[in-house]
Amino acid sequence: MPAISTELFKKSYTTTPKALNSAIIDFCREVSPGVKPRYLPVRPDPISQPSECFNNVMARVSKEGGNLVYGWLVWEWPNVFIEAEHHAVWESNGVLVDITPHVNGENEILFLPDPKSTYDFVGQKRRINIKRSHGRFASVSPWIAATDVLQETIERRSTGNTFTIDRDELAALARNVQNSLGAVFVDIARHTRPNDRCFCLSGRKFKKCCSNLVQL
Template sequence: MILGPPEQLDSATLAFCATISPETPVYVPVRPASAARPAYCFDNSVVYAEANGGEAVYGWAIWRWPGRWFEAEHHAVWRSPAGDLLDVTPQTGEPARVLFLPDPSAPYDPSTFRRNIMAADGHEALVREYIALVAKRGAITSLYWEPGMDVLPLFSPEDQQRIAPIDARMAEILAQIA
């Protein structure tokens, strides 16, 4: 799977972003802070702002697997006192930049879990099925989420039985579209 920041702000990327926030997406350089932890963008951005001035800005990191799907991940970056944006959180794949979509309506709230938002990049039926399965799986697993949780707990035997065929079908689809 090749999921990374969109290479350019084309019409498909802009259309996906417009379904999430009326703000304009912007490429932000990634330079992880020395003490920053992967997947802790909210904490990393706040701590960096406390040490360097500026503020955390909330929104979405936009990812794309060309021809397959777009994915928006709730995210935070640091805004310097001069107004420049910087992603201080280490990113998988170590991209030089991320596409960040500011969203003032989506601040970080530790008591609220915001799922990733996905949309097909094209019209392939298997991709649409995969996205539907992600949502179906998320509806089950999100019931286990609690504020401050780093990883999901073990699922009940009943939910394990519900998740197993979803995971199997998702793996089949990924093998076919990769």
């Protein structure tokens, strides 16, 4: 039975796609047909909070004018999956800027406009992330399914910051996501050679990075 270090679950694996390859373009067409994704600079507003893009942009619009533009942040775990996260950016005089800070300190994001993906400011209902496997690892699809169930359940059972979900049910769903992600780590590790670049995006060789965290 493979042993997986808890350190693997603490890392962030998604990043701004480096290029608009065919997989990214096809994914964007599926999410928001007829609209092209754009690389935008990240210039956080001093009062903006991470993960609060809609409120951040509305505060800027109230203060300085301009417009809130709905859409999706496009992230990628290279060779593993592509993800679209419901998002909003600020538009002023035709220029789009992401004013929300991100956990990993990205200074550039790939943004896919989508005027239909509005946000419910009253109920504070978020649209769940859209994920698509790159198709290289069989374990990725079950993990995506588990994350979808967790996110859908949270949004369905919550209004704003108030949750009505049973604690044990939530814990069970979270365990399923973690177990599914563990299977992804094992799957990737089995297909990664010692001298390949590590799947955690550190830039180091696998044998000198995460290989010790997945004991096959």
